[in-house]
Amino acid sequence: MSYVSPSELVTKMIDAGESKVFMSTRDTVIRAYMAGAILALAAAFAVTITVETGQPLVGALLFPVGFCLLYLLGFDLLTGVFTLVPLALIDKRPGVRVRSVLRNWGLVFVGNFAGALTVALMMAVIATFAFSVDPNEVGQRLGEIGEGRTVGYADHGAAGMLTLFIRGVLCNWMVSTGVVAAMMSTSVSGKVIGMWMPILVFFYMGFEHSVVNMFLFPSGLMLGGDFSIADYFLWNEIPTVIGNLVGGLTFVGLTMYATHARTGATRPRPTTGKAEDAEQEELEVPEKVGA
Numbered sequence: 001m002s003y004v005s006p007s008e009l010v011t012k013m014i015d016a017g018e019s020k021v022f023m024s025t026r027d028t029v030i031r032a033y034m035a036g037a038i039l040a041l042a043a044a045f046a047v048t049i050t051v052e053t054g055q056p057l058v059g060a061l062l063f064p065v066g067f068c069l070l071y072l073l074g075f076d077l078l079t080g081v082f083t084l085v086p087l088a089l090i091d092k093r094p095g096v097r098v099r100s101v102l103r104n105w106g107l108v109f110v111g112n113f114a115g116a117l118t119v120a121l122m123m124a125v126i127a128t129f130a131f132s133v134d135p136n137e138v139g140q141r142l143g144e145i146g147e148g149r150t151v152g153y154a155d156h157g158a159a160g161m162l163t164l165f166i167r168g169v170l171c172n173w174m175v176s177t178g179v180v181a182a183m184m185s186t187s188v189s190g191k192v193i194g195m196w197m198p199i200l201v202f203f204y205m206g207f208e209h210s211v212v213n214m215f216l217f218p219s220g221l222m223l224g225g226d227f228s229i230a231d232y233f234l235w236n237e238i239p240t241v242i243g244n245l246v247g248g249l250t251f252v253g254l255t256m257y258a259t260h261a262r263t264g265a266t267r268p269r270p271t272t273g274k275a276e277d278a279e280q281e282e283l284e285v286p287e288k289v290g291a
Helices: 006-021 025-053 056-062 064-072 078-090 098-128 137-148 157-182 188-204 210-222 229-261 274-290
Strands: none
Touching: 006 078, 006 098, 006 229, 025 056, 025 064, 025 098, 025 137, 025 210, 056 064, 056 188, 064 157, 064 188, 078 098, 078 157, 078 210, 078 229, 098 137, 098 210, 137 210, 157 188, 157 229, 210 229
16 A cells, blocks of 8 residues: 555654764765755746746645655755654664754755755846846846845844744644655655645745745845845844744654654553443433333
């Protein structure tokens, strides 16, 4: 059968986290680079569709194609390793230490950022004919997104920061659900269906994804967005990364682990025997008939 039960699923999650901890630096960075680049292309694709059709839902419906491709190719996003890698530490897998978890997160962050930045530069070149003309309509929209989702939060102060953090939490709740959902099936079609649904939710709802933002905000800076690099890191990337960590680990990784890998004690069953149950049923029959 193509369906993987939850108990088996959690074991696969822990195994996946352990394998990422011990992956070589070279492979970790390459896989993270390609994940960041593919997701950035998907974000550019979704923004282009939204601008050309005027329908954000259409862009959101098609954005998950990038996530599905990078997952099926075995590449790694920061949001995914936030959820999976700590499980190997919590499960006390041999050789897994806090330092090795942080090492993995750091390498994946660098790789994702480099891949997304590469695509951001390429898209900026396309939108401006190599910076020789003003940005086209898609380029202008990318600049507006970067400005609205940095300065827009800053205008609200602490309330804006909290909103940004919560959007980061909700984002990786959905994205990590997509990562886990892909493990519920052994078929390509089952994996794609499992991933598509939560990724659609996160993108259409405008939640904050740290890797998508690694593309959107550098693009915005290159294409005339009225915000600074400091605005980007302080009023988006850093709070988003923290929110993504909390959302993925708390609402997906730890909950799955707690209820399927370390299940609670079962409640005691009733002690009445079959004879007593049958006698009780016979006593109740006349009352039902009389009624």
